[in-house]
Amino acid sequence: xxxxxxxxxxxxxxxxxxxxxxxxAWPVFTPVLKDADWSKTETQIVxxxxxxxxxxxxxxxxxxxxxxxxxxxxxxxxxxLGAGYLFAGLFGATDFITLLISIGVIGGIGIGLAxxxxxxxxxxxxxxxxxxxxxxxxxxxxxxxLFWVKLAGSWGDLLIQxxxxxxxMLYGALFFLMIxxxxxxxxxxxxxxxxxxxxxxxxxxxxxxxxxxxSPKEMLRTPQFYMIxxxxxxxxxxGLMSIGLMKLYPMEALMANGFxxxxxxxxxxxxxxxxxxxxxxxxxxxxxxxSDALGRRRSIIILTFTQGVFxxxxxxxxxxxxxxxxxxxxxxFNYGGLFALxxxxxxxxxxxxxxxxxxPYVFLxxxxxxxxxxxxxxxxxxxxxxxxxxTISGVLVLLSTLLIYFVKHVREARS
Numbered sequence: 527x528x529x530x531x532x533x534x535x536x537x538x539x540x541x542x543x544x545x546x547x548x549x550x551a552w553p554v555f556t557p558v559l560k561d562a563d564w565s566k567t568e569t570q571i572v573x574x575x576x577x578x579x580x581x582x583x584x585x586x587x588x589x590x591x592x593x594x595x596x597x598x599x600x601x602x603x604x605x606x607l608g609a610g611y612l613f614a615g616l617f618g619a620t621d622f623i624t625l626l627i628s629i630g631v632i633g634g635i636g637i638g639l640a641x642x643x644x645x646x647x648x649x650x651x652x653x654x655x656x657x658x659x660x661x662x663x664x665x666x667x668x669x670x671x672l673f674w675v676k677l678a679g680s681w682g683d684l685l686i687q688x689x690x691x692x693x694x695m696l697y698g699a700l701f702f703l704m705i706x707x708x709x710x711x712x713x714x715x716x717x718x719x720x721x722x723x724x725x726x727x728x729x730x731x732x733x734x735x736x737x738x739x740x741s742p743k744e745m746l747r748t749p750q751f752y753m754i755x756x757x758x759x760x761x762x763x764x765g766l767m768s769i770g771l772m773k774l775y776p777m778e779a780l781m782a783n784g785f786x787x788x789x790x791x792x793x794x795x796x797x798x799x800x801x802x803x804x805x806x807x808x809x810x811x812x813x814x815x816x817s818d819a820l821g822r823r824r825s826i827i828i829l830t831f832t833q834g835v836f837x838x839x840x841x842x843x844x845x846x847x848x849x850x851x852x853x854x855x856x857x858x859f860n861y862g863g864l865f866a867l868x869x870x871x872x873x874x875x876x877x878x879x880x881x882x883x884x885x886p887y888v889f890l891x892x893x894x895x896x897x898x899x900x901x902x903x904x905x906x907x908x909x910x911x912x913x914x915x916x917t918i919s920g921v922l923v924l925l926s927t928l929l930i931y932f933v934k935h936v937r938e939a940r941s
């Protein structure tokens with residue numbers, strides 16, 4: 527049987543991740559929901575629950591990948607995600623409980639089922655470029671925010687033309703179709719397969735970073751797992767809080783500086799939908815490439831230190847149009863890099879072939895950060911103190927720099 531061209535793996539991964547990036551489109555719906563008498567905290571609870579279910583369902587997906595295969599798992603994720611958005615449109619597009627269940631719980635589960643597939647498959651097809659391929663594989667997730675936000679807004683004007691309910695249903699159908707199409711190429715390489723020309727010895731030394739493959743149970747006994755977990759959690763939490771508040775907080779800050787509500791809304795929307803989203807997608811690719819050259823641990827240290835500074839400074843930049851665009855770009859670029867660096871780090875430290883089973887446990891940090899960050903931001907926002915939320919989050923990210931600094935094993939655990 528002929529081996530498929532691995533370039534199609536990149537195409538399939540991109541299609542799947544573009545659809546899964548729907549979770550980052552949530553901020554475009556929050557102004558509509560606020561007009562329907564939702565509190566700021568309620569808008570962030572749905573977002574947070576979606577992130578938590580996303581992370582939790584990845585554990586189940588990792589366990590089932592070996593028995594079901596990546597293709598079936600991706601298709602199941604597409605069905606569940608599509609159904610969640612369809613139900614949202616059919617049964618109460620502005621009702622809190624309905625959206626909590628349909629978008630938060632069902633949609634989050636669908637994303638988690640499919641998300642690990644392109645990463646695990648891609649790393650096995652590109653074993654000597656783990657940072658690069660994980661970056662490309664998840665770049666669509668970041669770029670997806672730009673596409674879905676703009677389609678609902680200025681590109682397609684869907685929220686005005688067809689309303690929020692029909693927008694949810696249309697998105698559900700598109701998510702399903704894109705994921706099913708991308709799943710065609712989601713299969714692992716044959717046993718013993720290597721890239722054309724093989725893996726050069728010096729590259730083999732770089733990629734063979736552990737003596738043996740570690741099972742999730744073995745990984746959970748290691749101290750480096752918990753340091754990596756906390757680093758990811760603090761960094762993801764700050765980024766997710768920034769995403770959830772990128773429309774609400776800058777609007778308040780800009781209006782306080784004399785901008786009209788309409789102008790402030792347009793500027794804040796551009797910050798999240800264009801500057802943050804583009805930088806988020808590019809950061810996934812470029813940080814992956816950078817980490818292949820610099821090493822994963824060193825790259826994470828640079829990323830977390832600069833991100834902590836950027837998040838703290840956001841409180842001083844949100845009220846200026848140009849500074850807001852700059853802040854959104856810097857935070858988005860570093861946030862995107864997390865999703866290239868941590869899957870590759872998991873493969874480096876705990877094993878290449880077991881990354882599909884191990885990374886979901888590392889990714890629980892994303893779910894933890896997704897609950898803590900957005901809800902903290904929404905709660906302090908309701909108290910009128912958005913700056914405190916960004917300062918607290920930024921300090922935690924800086925602390926995570928110290929954690930990853932002491933995880934010497936990240937680069938040194940080599941055979």
